[in-house]
Amino acid sequence: MPDLTSNTGGIVSPNPFWLASAPPANSGGQVQRAFDAGWGGAVWKTLGTPIQNVSSRFGATRWKGASGVGFNNIELITDRPLETNFREIYETKKKYPKHAIIVSLMVETREEWKEIIARSEDAGADGLELNFGCPHGMCERGMGSAVGQEPKVNERITGWAKEFAKVPVLVKLTPNVGDIVPHGLAAQRGGADGVSLINTIKSIIGVDIDRFVPEPRVAGLSTNGGYCGAAVRPIALHMTAALSRDPGFHLPISGIGGITNWRDALEFILLGSSSVQVCTEVMLRGYRIVEDMIEGLETYMSERGFERLDQLVGKAVPAYSEWGDLDLNYETVAKIDASACIGCQLCMVACHDGAHQCIHPNPDGSRVPTIDEDECVGCNLCQIVCPVPQCISMVQVPNGYTPATWNEHVEAGAQLRPKKGAH
Amino acid sequence: MADIPADRSEASFEDFKPAYTKAQAVVEANRCLYCYDAPCVKACPTSIDIPEFIRKIATDNVRGSARTILESNILGMSCARVCPVEVLCVGDCVYNELGVPPIQIGKLQRFSTDEAYAAGWRFHEAGSDTGKSVGLVGGGPASLACAHRLRRFGHRVTIYEKRDQIGGLNLTGVAPYKIKADRAAEEIDYVMAIGGIDVVTGVSVPGDLSWDELRKRHDALFVGFGLGPDSILSAAGGDLPGIVGAVDWIEQMKLGRLDLSAVRSAMVVGGGNTALDVVRELRGLGVPEVALVYRGDEAVMSGYAHEWAAAKEEGVRGLFRTLPVAFSGDGKVERARLVRMDEHKRPIDGSEHEVPCDLAIVAVGQSKLGELCAGLAGVKVEKGRILVGPDQATGEPGVYAGGDCANGGTEVVNAVAEGRDAAVSIDAWLGRT
Ligand SMILES: Cc1cc2nc3c(=O)[nH]c(=O)nc-3n(C[C@H](O)[C@H](O)[C@H](O)COP(=O)(O)OP(=O)(O)OC[C@H]3O[C@@H](n4cnc5c(N)ncnc54)[C@H](O)[C@@H]3O)c2cc1C
Ligand SMILES: Cc1cc2nc3c(=O)[nH]c(=O)nc-3n(C[C@H](O)[C@H](O)[C@H](O)COP(=O)(O)O)c2cc1C
Ligand code: SF4
Ligand code: SF4
Ligand code: SF4
Numbered sequence: 001m002p003d004l005t006s007n008t009g010g011i012v013s014p015n016p017f018w019l020a021s022a023p024p025a026n027s028g029g030q031v032q033r034a035f036d037a038g039w040g041g042a043v044w045k046t047l048g049t050p051i052q053n054v055s056s057r058f059g060a061t062r063w064k065g066a067s068g069v070g071f072n073n074i075e076l077i078t079d080r081p082l083e084t085n086f087r088e089i090y091e092t093k094k095k096y097p098k099h100a101i102i103v104s105l106m107v108e109t110r111e112e113w114k115e116i117i118a119r120s121e122d123a124g125a126d127g128l129e130l131n132f133g134c135p136h137g138m139c140e141r142g143m144g145s146a147v148g149q150e151p152k153v154n155e156r157i158t159g160w161a162k163e164f165a166k167v168p169v170l171v172k173l174t175p176n177v178g179d180i181v182p183h184g185l186a187a188q189r190g191g192a193d194g195v196s197l198i199n200t201i202k203s204i205i206g207v208d209i210d211r212f213v214p215e216p217r218v219a220g221l222s223t224n225g226g227y228c229g230a231a232v233r234p235i236a237l238h239m240t241a242a243l244s245r246d247p248g249f250h251l252p253i254s255g256i257g258g259i260t261n262w263r264d265a266l267e268f269i270l271l272g273s274s275s276v277q278v279c280t281e282v283m284l285r286g287y288r289i290v291e292d293m294i295e296g297l298e299t300y301m302s303e304r305g306f307e308r309l310d311q312l313v314g315k316a317v318p319a320y321s322e323w324g325d326l327d328l329n330y331e332t333v334a335k336i337d338a339s340a341c342i343g344c345q346l347c348m349v350a351c352h353d354g355a356h357q358c359i360h361p362n363p364d365g366s367r368v369p370t371i372d373e374d375e376c377v378g379c380n381l382c383q384i385v386c387p388v389p390q391c392i393s394m395v396q397v398p399n400g401y402t403p404a405t406w407n408e409h410v411e412a413g414a415q416l417r418p419k420k421g422a423h
Numbered sequence: 424m425a426d427i428p429a430d431r432s433e434a435s436f437e438d439f440k441p442a443y444t445k446a447q448a449v450v451e452a453n454r455c456l457y458c459y460d461a462p463c464v465k466a467c468p469t470s471i472d473i474p475e476f477i478r479k480i481a482t483d484n485v486r487g488s489a490r491t492i493l494e495s496n497i498l499g500m501s502c503a504r505v506c507p508v509e510v511l512c513v514g515d516c517v518y519n520e521l522g523v524p525p526i527q528i529g530k531l532q533r534f535s536t537d538e539a540y541a542a543g544w545r546f547h548e549a550g551s552d553t554g555k556s557v558g559l560v561g562g563g564p565a566s567l568a569c570a571h572r573l574r575r576f577g578h579r580v581t582i583y584e585k586r587d588q589i590g591g592l593n594l595t596g597v598a599p600y601k602i603k604a605d606r607a608a609e610e611i612d613y614v615m616a617i618g619g620i621d622v623v624t625g626v627s628v629p630g631d632l633s634w635d636e637l638r639k640r641h642d643a644l645f646v647g648f649g650l651g652p653d654s655i656l657s658a659a660g661g662d663l664p665g666i667v668g669a670v671d672w673i674e675q676m677k678l679g680r681l682d683l684s685a686v687r688s689a690m691v692v693g694g695g696n697t698a699l700d701v702v703r704e705l706r707g708l709g710v711p712e713v714a715l716v717y718r719g720d721e722a723v724m725s726g727y728a729h730e731w732a733a734a735k736e737e738g739v740r741g742l743f744r745t746l747p748v749a750f751s752g753d754g755k756v757e758r759a760r761l762v763r764m765d766e767h768k769r770p771i772d773g774s775e776h777e778v779p780c781d782l783a784i785v786a787v788g789q790s791k792l793g794e795l796c797a798g799l800a801g802v803k804v805e806k807g808r809i810l811v812g813p814d815q816a817t818g819e820p821g822v823y824a825g826g827d828c829a830n831g832g833t834e835v836v837n838a839v840a841e842g843r844d845a846a847v848s849i850d851a852w853l854g855r856t
Contacts, residue, residue: 261482285457291475296484389446 002301003308004294006040008274009194009252010168011127013040013100016269016309017293020256020277021046021104021129021172024287027080028088032095037287038294041100043196043277044089046077046131047116048106048143053079059205059215061231070231071280072205074216074223076137077106082116086123093124102170106131106143110160117164127167130158130192133174133199135226145199148174151186158190168193170254173239175232176202180239181246188251195243196254196277198236200226229280233258237271244272244317261289262296269309270316328409329401329417332378332394334359334371340391343367347382347392355381356421373397377421426588427608432676433599436707439733440504440530440601448534452480455526458517463528466515468840469496473512477531489539490546492532497547497571497843498564500540501593501610502836503532504602507696509729511836540613549619550577555853558583558641560628561648563591565826565838565845567614569645572846574617578853581641582620585627591649592827593835595674598700600707604677634798638821643849646802646809646817646824647842650832651790656692660750665757669697669786676704688712688779690759692747693786694724699731701784702739710782714740716747718764747783748775756783792828806831815845816852823849 006016018041019025019034026045034042053075061070078085093101103120105128107113120128132154134144147153154171161169171187173180175198187195202224206215214222236257243249255273259265260281268276281289306312336347348369351359358375359382362368371382383392404414443451455477463473472491479488492499508514508529516525538544555578559566562584570580582589594607614620626632628648637644653668655661669691675681689710691701694717705713715734717724721743724731735741742761748770749760763774791807801819803810808831809824811817817824825841827833 262484263482286459288475289478292479292482292484292487295479295487295490296482299484299486389449 002298002306004040004297006275006309007252008168008254009127009170009192011041011100011102011170011194011275013275014098015040015294015297016273016275017265017290018042018100018102018254018275018277019282020279021102021131022279022283023075024279024282026078027085028092031088031092031101034282034287034290035092035096035099038290039099039287041102041126041275043102043104043129044085046104046106046134047082047085047120048077050079050081051076051137054218056216056218059225061205061229068229068280068284070203070205070227071229071283072203072216072225072227073200074136074218074225077131077134082119086119089120089123089125093126100126102127102129104129104131104172105161106134106138108141108143113157113160114164117161121165121167125167127170127193128161128165129170129172129196130161131172131199132157133172133197135174135176135200135202136224145174145176145202148172148183148199149177151182154183154186155190158187158192162191170194170196172199173197174199175235175239175257180242181249184243184246184249184251188249192251194252194254194274196256197239197243198232198257200228201232201235203227228257229284230258230260230264233264233267237267240268240273241271241317241320244314245320262293262300265293266297266300266312267316269312270314271320272314272317274310274313322407324407324410325405327403327405329399329404331397331399331417331420333373333376333397334378334380334382334392335395336368336371337391337393338368340388341368342388342391344387345369346385346387350381350385355379358421375421427605427678428680430680431604431678432681432708433603436599436603436704438504438600439598442537443527443530443534445534448480448531451527451531452477454518455481456517462515462517463512463526467495467512468834468836469499469502469843470840471495471499471512471532473528476535477526477528480531480535485535485538486542486544488535489544492535493539493546496836496839497568497614498593498610498835498839499532500536500613501564501597501602501607502839503529503536504606505593505597506834506836507727507729510727511834540609545613545616547571547575547617549574549617552579553577553853555579555642556581556640557643557645557849557853558637559645559647560637561585561591561646561826561828562589562622562624563647563649563826563838564593564835565591565647565649565828565842566645567591567611568839568842569647569823569825569846569849570620570842571614571617572843573849574619576846576850578850580620582622583626583628583632583637584622584624585631585648587624589622589624591838592670595677596670596697597835598673598704599677600703629795629798634796642853643821643823645842645845645849646796646822646828647826647838648792648795649827651792653785654788654790656747656785656787658747658749660752660756663750663752664755665752665781666750666783666785669693669701669784670789672784673697673701673704676708681708683708683710683782686710686782688714689782689784690714690716690747690778690780691784691786692716693788694719694726695786695788696726696730698786699726699734701786703730703734703737705782705784706734706737706739712740712779713738714742714778716742716745716761718744718746718768720744746770750780750783752781756780759783789832791831814848815841816848821852 004015021043103125132148138144139146255268256277358372408414476488476491744764759780793804793807796802802817823845826838
């Protein structure tokens with residue numbers, strides 16, 4: 001059996017799967033049930049001065065019959081008394097000494113940070129996560145993303161936390177910035193032991209078209225919320241990778257955003273996450289989803305001969321490069337497996353209207369389209385719309401040109417193959 | 424592998440429910456709602472975690488999916504094919520409430536377990552030797568499930584089987600359009616691969632080996648010898664050649680070669696699932712005229728409605744409130760004399776008539792074997808059925824029973840559940856002694 005033990009900046013957990021700081025990690029009873037189900041760690045629902053929440057709080061993207069592809073919330077940090085939270089953290093840690101409990105925090109003044117850090121550590125926290133990410137409500141009060149969007153403030157508060165904390169400190173970054181890297185670097189300068197990302201993305205999930213009010217509706221009004229769930233995964237993957245490959249950034253990462261199964265989690269790990277956190281999919285389907293995450297990852301590792309998780313962390317990062325370093329002479333064309341094709345001709349309309357007009361009706365009258373390979377630019381669109389797995393494949397065609405990138409072309413006059421489809 | 428001739432009659436059958444391709448399985452898996460405390464699980468006698476195994480198909484964790492299935496039901500590969508899912512898991516899928524086609528759980532279960540067999544995935548190892556030993560009487564699904572679980576606990580097990588091969592009715596009885604004997608035999612090998620399951624064939628208990636002797640040899644016993652031979656019909660001429668018991672006939676079809684070329688009109692007597700299997704099998708083998716003769720009404724037939732609907736579609740004729748009273752023919756059956764019954768199951772005067780019949784298959788039930796337990800003082804038998812508690816224990820300390828001999832004759836999946844649960848009880852009991 002491969003070893004799934006994960007280490008994120010000194011926070012060790014039996015596997016890399018943590019609950020993100022959110023409703024599923026709101027109380028001791030919940031976190032304990034999650035640990036029983038197999039979760040390796042939990043980031044406790046953010047603690048600070050307890051707030052009062054609105055009703056309702058959530059909205060979801062409905063898309064082609066599936067609800068919750070994207071998810072949005074306007075709830076704030078914990079609304080439960082701090083004493084209760086700390087007592088439950090203590091009890092949970094005592095019962096589950098091997099699991100990681102990370103306490104998420106959000107307060108304002110240096111004194112408040114000092115006090116809440118001391119109390120978290122007294123309760124047994126294995127680590128702290130500074131919530132510099134909440135994009136609604138809390139930022140109006142000068143906290144959350146209001147901190148995360150200002151590198152200087154981020155660095156200063158991270159510095160305070162490191163001054164007071166004995167356990168590792170993770171900084172949770174907000175995706176509501178143009179470029180994530182300066183914010184990761186600010187946390188690093190402040191002395192953080194790692195970063196977590198992403199928190200939610202500022203969003204309006206929908207509009208009630210009968211009442212003319214955005215959703216979720218609170219009486220007659222609404223407000224912008226935080227977007228998360230499967231739909232945000234590409235954004236989170238990019239931000240994770242952007243930090244991972246930055247030569248100046250060296251902190252471990254806890255990856256978050258749209259993880260629903262083992263494969264999603266693995267993608268974060270391959271782009272540099274030492275652990276991963278999940279909120280929305282747990283909210284939608286329960287703690288039990290972790291069984292498949294653990295088992296799927298273990299199977300993947302055993303089948304490929306990986307023994308430890310760290311052998312996977314960041315394994316795909318070196319292959320994330322600049323556009324200018326991609327090989328312009330690498331040529332692929334689409335090929336249709338006629339025996340698999342069901343004749344929907346979605347590839348044809350996609351190519352015709354959305355790409356390069358090189359998929360045509362079959363002259364023999366069958367519904368299996370033909371591809372004009374001289375015109376095909378290898379864009380993948382047809383493969384994406386094809387409903388049959390493995391029916392359309394993108395096949396490399398040798399063209400006699402040696403690999404050449406745009407940068408090599410500009411700098412050294414490397415020869416590029418003639419453009420295709422650019423009439 | 425057991426000895427299964429290639430040219431046996433059943434070999435010509437196609438699957439009534441064809442296997443899913445991967446694309447089909449993934450589409451169906453993604454439709455499952457992953458219900459919590461799901462009703463489909465409650466309707467499965469082995470309580471397979473259905474939402475979990477289906478979700479794992481959707482996440483491309485098929486190995487995990489197979490593990491989830493086989494953890495609860497080591498005969499999950501055959502159950503996927505032979506379970507009457509319409510009245511079990513699929514019948515209770517919440518989609519039925521929505522008026523949307525229910526999830527095809529059996530076909531998804533088949534997809535994952537077939538992948539496991541093809542890839543050679545195994546999930547269970549024998550436990551470390553406890554030094555205790557258990558004797559199992561009968562080698563059908565109940566005993567196989569029991570033996571496998573006992574091996575996981577580390578107990579030594581020996582199966583005593585009266586025939587020359589184990590497998591029970593799953594090998595010799597189930598309709599070939601659900602599963603064929605060679606596939607059932609592969610499953611037996613899969614179960615046996617845990618190692619350490621000793622098999623003694625050709626031994627009928629207690630005739631060839633007494634209960635006393637078995638008790639001496641083993642620390643505990645599991646009785647899983649199923650039901651006995653076909654019951655016979657008390658009609659004049661009922662012993663003519665061409666009149667056969669259903670279970671016997673099915674076995675010949677599954678493991679041997681039948682010549683039905685001369686049969687034009689076949690009649691199957693009975694209204695249970697065995698009768699419904701036989702009529703469909705006869706049609707599948709090309710017999711032109713197949714009639715089901717049942718003494719009650721269509722509505723009270725104990726066979727499943729979905730099976731009867733399929734049989735009718737395949738061209739089987741139903742003769743209800745009808746009873747054969749005599750058979751006749753020259754050296755073999757050629758004609759049957761039928762009488763119609765009124766609503767009180769009394770023959771209607773003057774309704775007797777003769778029909779052509781060159782094969783009559785009697786499917787009016789199997790005898791019950793509980794009486795064979797007479798040598799075990801504490802075992803209580805009621806109408807031939809061995810009485811057991813919820814832990815599968817009989818009244819005799821250390822003697823457990825499960826499967827058809829204890830439940831009166833149900834499905835493979837019940838036998839598996841009872842065999843497995845008996846192993847858990849036996850393990851606890853052996854710990855105690
Ligand atoms: C025609 C037919 C079709 C069926 N179709 C289906 C179906 O489609 N789906 C489904 O789920 N179920 C079906 N069933 C029911 C299913 O086969 C049984 O419920 C199941 O096989 C019971 O398992 P068991 O282990 O209790 O008994 P069996 O399968 O009957 O196995 C008992 C074993 O014990 C052996 N034995 C008997 N007496 C002795 C003795 N004295 N000493 C030693 N060994 C002995 C027998 O030879 C046999 O191998 C069908 C049954 C029949 C008859
Ligand atoms: C209802 C809800 C409440 C949340 N509360 C917090 C919070 O208190 N602190 C925090 O750091 N993040 C909070 N988050 C953000 C999540 O921890 C997580 O970063 C985000 O949802 C992305 O992960 P996901 O796509 O798996 O949901 C919350 C998210 C949701 C949906
Ligand atoms: S999920 Fe539970 S708490 Fe939330 S609205 Fe529904 S019933 Fe109420
Ligand atoms: S999209 Fe795929 S299945 Fe449809 S016509 Fe094109 S190749 Fe065939
Ligand atoms: S009841 Fe139906 S939808 Fe729900 S888990 Fe079971 S198979 Fe899936």
